[in-house]
Amino acid sequence: MPEQVNDTIATRRLLTLPLLRRESIGESYHVLTFDSKEAILAEPGQFVMVRGAEWGDAPLLPRPMSYLTAGTTPSILIKLLGEGTVRMARAEPGEPFSLLGPLGRPWRAPNAARRPILVAGGVGVAPLIFLARALAARGLSPLSLYGGRSARDLPLDDVLSDLGELQVATEDGSRGHKGRVTELLPELLGSGVEVYTCGPDRMMARVAELCAARDVPCEASLETPMACGYGVCLGCPVPTSDGQYLYACVHGPCIDSRRIDWTRSDHAPHRLPTLARSES
Amino acid sequence: MPEQVNDTIATRRLLTLPLLRRESIGESYHVLTFDSKEAILAEPGQFVMVRGAEWGDAPLLPRPMSYLTAGTTPSILIKLLGEGTVRMARAEPGEPFSLLGPLGRPWRAPNAARRPILVAGGVGVAPLIFLARALAARGLSPLSLYGGRSARDLPLDDVLSDLGELQVATEDGSRGHKGRVTELLPELLGSGVEVYTCGPDRMMARVAELCAARDVPCEASLETPMACGYGVCLGCPVPTSDGQYLYACVHGPCIDSRRIDWTRSDHAPHRLPTLARSES
Amino acid sequence: MRAQTVRIGELMLKNPVLTASGCFGYGLEYDDFFDVSELGGICTKGLSLHPRLGNPPERICETPAGMLNAIGLANVGVEAFCREKLPMLRERGVTVVANIFASSVEDFVTIAERLEKEQGVAAIELNVSCPNVTHGGIEFGRDPRMAAQVTRAVRAATHLPVWVKMSPEAGDIVAVAKACEEAGAHALTAINTIRGMALDIETRKLRLANRTGGFSGPALRPVALRIVWDVAHAVAIPVIGIGGIGSARDAIEFMLAGASAVQVGTANFADPCAAQKVALGIAAYCERHGLNASDLIGAAR
Amino acid sequence: MRAQTVRIGELMLKNPVLTASGCFGYGLEYDDFFDVSELGGICTKGLSLHPRLGNPPERICETPAGMLNAIGLANVGVEAFCREKLPMLRERGVTVVANIFASSVEDFVTIAERLEKEQGVAAIELNVSCPNVTHGGIEFGRDPRMAAQVTRAVRAATHLPVWVKMSPEAGDIVAVAKACEEAGAHALTAINTIRGMALDIETRKLRLANRTGGFSGPALRPVALRIVWDVAHAVAIPVIGIGGIGSARDAIEFMLAGASAVQVGTANFADPCAAQKVALGIAAYCERHGLNASDLIGAAR
């Protein structure tokens, strides 16, 4: 564990904030915006541990969520999965939430000499939208590739297209390219670009593979189960190519994709929607 | 356990009903009214096991609550105590609740030859209001004695006074007689009356004692912790004067006060408000 | 519909869902709710040789996602059960597992012999793991030799299938399980409650008159599941899983871990139809996956 | 303010609240949150002789009101701890309890000897009860003789106070506790986690790569409280209570049951300031009741 931890750490706080508003996007996605007196100085790629202040003893653990926006109205984009996200999706304005953040290592600063390509899968779009906004603020315009199962699984695609060029792919062909979003990538890779990706492990593994083959810098934002989110439980190991572990909450979630052993990072049954599971 | 179980039992059902409205009465009391397509045929003195359908795994057990009214808009009067009642008091219209009822033995039918005296302590007023309404529907007008710590602890006193004569007592003297409500009782007892009581154990024990001394029939509605409410867990024993146990959920909650061993029924630390406890 | 029957030794159950002892009365309290004969079976409240009053109040208290109980095995006694309860259960066609409890091997045998005389008892479940009584109970279930001794004695006294209910408090549960298997148990049921305690900090009193109580409910599930896995991987006889099961998902977890059937306990309190819903949910899962219920047993990968 | 100090043998703690091993890192991750030296103390992540990578993912999973962990004692090793972590803790004035783990008595001794050389270690806590490693761990903690052997050997090797952390999976925990007392332990800490398991019914896979994980959190509290009561009523040395403590109310329950101090574990995850809040809450309770913290110990009626 010789890894250095990011330095925005000095601003980590546990705040209890009321929900300001909740907007649903289709059936499975919601944007939750909170009301904070002090501005949250989160950077794109960082995350926050979120828990309803009134949840009692169960669900017990806070849920890691990427910041969609920061400042005095920090927001997150959630996908309904299990009990935690279902409760979040039921919350009404005014309901208090505990937010611990900003946490983790943000996206590495873009290299001005390269055009950023953002590769998003489903809800993984959240930290990439935050990044695209930051790039736009600097006058940079990213190229975004955005994939999902169907047109319904591309929440906030309009935001991305407002911020730069957007290409979409859906597995059922209901929008854009029919197939995987990674199929759009090869022809775009070259010495003038760099890649940022967040989405399902399998998608990110493929992005990493393509980038490695063409020597394109690629940063991936990892999802692992987390108990604490701030480096004390050691519950969030990410196997690295040199046989060690990085800890996603402090060494990530944004990590240089070449450091990760992608063959060992898809164990997680967690990654299946629990809602489907609980139907039975 | 040779005790016979009441016969309205044939209508027990577990229903999931939306909250229709919630009215607060001061800081500590709320009336919750539910919306039922079918009329709930509860009788005065019966109770219902109430649990938020969205509570998840905790709090685990449903909470026993006396019916305040029955029919298609069944309602309960709750006093804030611990996690269960606090959650109920936060519920918004539309929130689904599981209601198992009607349960238990209702108040014994009034004897037309006697004037009913209702002795209520705090939230114990709920099943007595229901009784007073039923009496009023038959053209009978009960005399109600209603006590609490202060004027704030006499929720729905106006309902009682609309239904008959009402005398109140508060320990701090902020309304009516200064002192215990049981102090109002002795001069009212005689051969022409019968008593129904619900409130703190100590109050009911005193009512029972006074009635026994004057040979006045007295029925008490007991509060014990309950897990099931329908006779299977055996968690709700009430010590009887012959050294046996009755089970409050099926043999009660309304029981002839002479059958109860009041000296053995005040063990419960449960009876203290948990809210106060959790301050620390 | 996919076949839902499961075998527990010689006994064929309609489906893998029973109700747990002490959490379903005598199975006669459910006429308003559902037809109990639809279940795989019910386990009766623990029956002793003589009627028992049980412990003084308070007997129960809630804990995070669980509860404590110290009922103290209040029951009508085996005689009254045979005369007053069993005929009604028989009439309703309910598969009845008689859960029995005693503080000596002799009494276990006497109870079993009494049940042996009746029609309509599908199996006997030996409660050698009750944490809420002073004598007998948990001591038998903690020690492999004592557990085996009770099992062997009851086996010799009855033709009925004998199930032994495991205590999670045994230091070496697998050793107890193996000893019971060797002693002739037809099945093992796991788990009974673990002893817990709760205190009120304002009165500074213990919440239960019995001081400790058995801990049950969803909170207990991960521990129960681990024990069922361990036991099922160590013995050849069927194992029946218990502990915090409230949904089909929970029940399927136990079956995948090696349970041939499951029992629903605490979940009946909040929902009298819980066991029925679990059974229906397992059937739906089987349908969806093209499996029979018996295919689930030990199918974890 | 009422006195909040409590004595654990020779060691005087500022207040009765420590943080539990494995749930507070090395105590250096809290600068943003609060001044860790305000606590009664911290227990470090379990230290082994050599650094350990820990188990592969998944290492954690949530359960009703609790969680399972199978970290596998990932840690920097005692040497790196002494060189890189301890000086910073010393500088901050933190009361440090070094939680140590080994798979042989010799290694336990070697680690203790290494710590003995340092300033700033207030006590050593022997983890003879880790459920997540193949060797050592829980075997030591289940058997009174083995637990005593480790205790005696470490006592002989160091002048530091020695605390022994009890496993709830011992068949006879009181026997283990007494054996450790006799072997010279200065205090007992109870409890470590109980092994649990979870399965995903769609993939049919176990949720944890290690198969089982240690069960912790509020769900565990009633079981932990009962064990603390039993142990505290059986030994004369101080007992430190652990298990699902997240509020002052929980902590006071343990103290009333006989604990001289408490440790806050899983609760730190949702709230990094949990232990600080527990300590403040106990002080407020003491104020309200006109008691010193030490008056609470074993004061249940």
Ligand SMILES: Cc1cc2nc3c(=O)[nH]c(=O)nc-3n(C[C@H](O)[C@H](O)[C@H](O)COP(=O)(O)OP(=O)(O)OC[C@H]3O[C@@H](n4cnc5c(N)ncnc54)[C@H](O)[C@@H]3O)c2cc1C
């Ligand atoms: C750094 C990071 C950023 C994330 N950002 C987002 C985001 O912006 N929007 C979003 O919808 N989701 C995001 N996730 C995933 C999100 O944390 C899970 O979807 C969520 O925890 C599921 O909780 P649940 O109660 O609904 O599901 P359950 O399956 O009921 O959760 C059970 C347990 O597993 C954990 N868990 C389940 N799935 C995941 C997962 N995919 N990743 C991590 N833990 C999981 C939960 O936290 C909980 O502890 C992020 C995860 C990480 C690690």
Ligand SMILES: Cc1cc2nc3c(=O)[nH]c(=O)nc-3n(C[C@H](O)[C@H](O)[C@H](O)COP(=O)(O)OP(=O)(O)OC[C@H]3O[C@@H](n4cnc5c(N)ncnc54)[C@H](O)[C@@H]3O)c2cc1C
């Ligand atoms: C037949 C009957 C009728 C009742 N009618 C009413 C009513 O009309 N209005 C009302 O406000 N209250 C009524 N009560 C009491 C009510 O059940 C408790 O106040 C409530 O359960 C407290 O829950 P909690 O989660 O807020 O408190 P907590 O203290 O957090 O509850 C913890 C556990 O203890 C049990 N418990 C705590 N206090 C009591 C108590 N006094 N009686 C029974 N169980 C308790 C809870 O049900 C729960 O299982 C009645 C109780 C019974 C038995």
Ligand SMILES: Cc1cc2nc3c(=O)[nH]c(=O)nc-3n(C[C@H](O)[C@H](O)[C@H](O)COP(=O)(O)O)c2cc1C
């Ligand atoms: C109120 C109550 C009473 C119980 N009585 C008995 C009993 O008489 N005999 C027995 O073997 N188990 C008894 N148990 C244990 C249950 O059968 C079951 O093993 C345990 O509760 C765990 O399952 P659960 O979490 O589904 O409740 C009782 C449990 C509860 C909650």
Ligand SMILES: Cc1cc2nc3c(=O)[nH]c(=O)nc-3n(C[C@H](O)[C@H](O)[C@H](O)COP(=O)(O)O)c2cc1C
């Ligand atoms: C993630 C995690 C890691 C743990 N690591 C250790 C450890 O290294 N050494 C140890 O003795 N106990 C360890 N424990 C056990 C805790 O110290 C504590 O005994 C247990 O979690 C019960 O307390 P709690 O419910 O407050 O968490 C760990 C617990 C958790 C949750």
Ligand code: FES
């Ligand atoms: S989530 Fe706890 S260390 Fe990463």
Ligand code: FES
């Ligand atoms: S509450 Fe279960 S028997 Fe009365």
